Amino acid sequence: MQGTPQPRATAASNQPGARAKAAGEDIWKNRTDKINAELFTLTYGSLVAQLVKDYEDYAEVNTQLDKMGYNIGTRLIEDFIAKSGLTKCGSFVETADVISKIGFKMYLGITPTITNISQDQKEFSLILEDNPLAEFVELPEDAVRDGLWYSNVLCGVLRGALEMVLLQVECNFVADVLRGDEVTEIRVRLVKVLDEEVPAADE
Amino acid sequence: MPLHSLYIINKAGGLIYQKDYTDGIAKLSSNEYLVLAGTFHSIHVITSKLSPIPGSSGIEVLETDLFKMHCIQTPTGTKFLLVTDPLQANVDALMRKVYEVYADYVMKNPFYTPEMPIRAELFDLNLNKLIKQINA
Numbered sequence: 001m002q003g004t005p006q007p008r009a010t011a012a013s014n015q016p017g018a019r020a021k022a023a024g025e026d027i028w029k030n031r032t033d034k035i036n037a038e039l040f041t042l043t044y045g046s047l048v049a050q051l052v053k054d055y056e057d058y059a060e061v062n063t064q065l066d067k068m069g070y071n072i073g074t075r076l077i078e079d080f081i082a083k084s085g086l087t088k089c090g091s092f093v094e095t096a097d098v099i100s101k102i103g104f105k106m107y108l109g110i111t112p113t114i115t116n117i118s119q120d121q122k123e124f125s126l127i128l129e130d131n132p133l134a135e136f137v138e139l140p141e142d143a144v145r146d147g148l149w150y151s152n153v154l155c156g157v158l159r160g161a162l163e164m165v166l167l168q169v170e171c172n173f174v175a176d177v178l179r180g181d182e183v184t185e186i187r188v189r190l191v192k193v194l195d196e197e198v199p200a201a202d203e
Numbered sequence: 204m205p206l207h208s209l210y211i212i213n214k215a216g217g218l219i220y221q222k223d224y225t226d227g228i229a230k231l232s233s234n235e236y237l238v239l240a241g242t243f244h245s246i247h248v249i250t251s252k253l254s255p256i257p258g259s260s261g262i263e264v265l266e267t268d269l270f271k272m273h274c275i276q277t278p279t280g281t282k283f284l285l286v287t288d289p290l291q292a293n294v295d296a297l298m299r300k301v302y303e304v305y306a307d308y309v310m311k312n313p314f315y316t317p318e319m320p321i322r323a324e325l326f327d328l329n330l331n332k333l334i335k336q337i338n339a
Contacts, residue, residue, distance in 0.1 A: 074317060075311060075317070076310075077279060078305065079306040079307070079310065081277055081278055081279065081306075082303040082305070082306040083303070083306075165278045166278075
């Protein structure tokens with residue numbers, strides 16, 4: 001029960017990065033059912049628009065999106081592990097690599113760049129060069145002003161999925177091209193590695 | 204070389220699924236199944252603590268002259284136990300398939316509450332299909 005409770009890419013690999021990339025691409029090509037991109041983006045778009053209508057408060061919409069994402073993440077992680085066959089990670093940096101090259105690749109077909117890894121290796125940024133959720137989106141001015149993070153569901157997904165493998169993280173958008181920023185950036189911070197003997201559901 | 208039974212144990216040691224697939228397996232009361240699962244869960248913890256090398260997993264295989272019990276614990280803490288004939292081959296591959304069926308028809312079902320006993324027809328159906336191939 002001690003040791004390294006993080007998810008680890010395949011046991012022995014000389015270049016974990018390259019291997020994760022190949023694994024991600026393989027799963028994306030051969031083992032992922034694809035759906036129509038328009039249906040996907042429009043479904044997400046109408047979901048966000050409906051939340052905006054219902055709550056009339058962009059901060060609350062961010063919270064709701066994060067919650068939905070969390071619920072997705074706690075379930076999706078099983079599919080992720082079942083399909084990828086991965087076990088524990090050796091380090092949080094490796095986790096970052098797996099999230100980008102296998103996780104994002106598998107579910108969204110993109111591979112975000114990992115940058116700004118903090119000194120203590122507990123924080124990193126994911127730069128989304130391409131965001132399938134936001135393909136046709138133009139945010140209204142008040143949404144930009146009041147701080148809507150359109151793709152906030154992704155943060156929830158990451159938070160939920162990582163919590164299930166005993167990594168408690170904080171995760172939020174710090175920049176989004178939809179809001180006029182240069183890049184779309186998600187910041188992930190490891191809060192703590194949870195104790196395996198405490199069931200996460202009891203928290 | 205059949206597969207006899209499948210048990211799924213949640214991360215707290217509660218039995219959430221149990222099915223027998225061959226005839227002639229002694230049936231226990233539902234309470235006894237729960238005790239069995241809880242006990243195995245504890246043994247799993249104890250075996251990992253016994254390890255001379257820190258960070259070991261818990262017990263993975265229990266072998267007797269008439270059956271073998273295989274256990275995997277997923278990184279999320281759920282345990283899958285397969286009771287098979289001692290000669291059953293390719294249990295790892297089978298285990299992975301069972302896990303995939305679980306991920307698909309249990310975890311992806313929006314109305315399933317995680318950690319609770321599994322009552323899902325689609326899951327039963329797809330498991331039966333898979334296991335029929337093995338036991339054929």
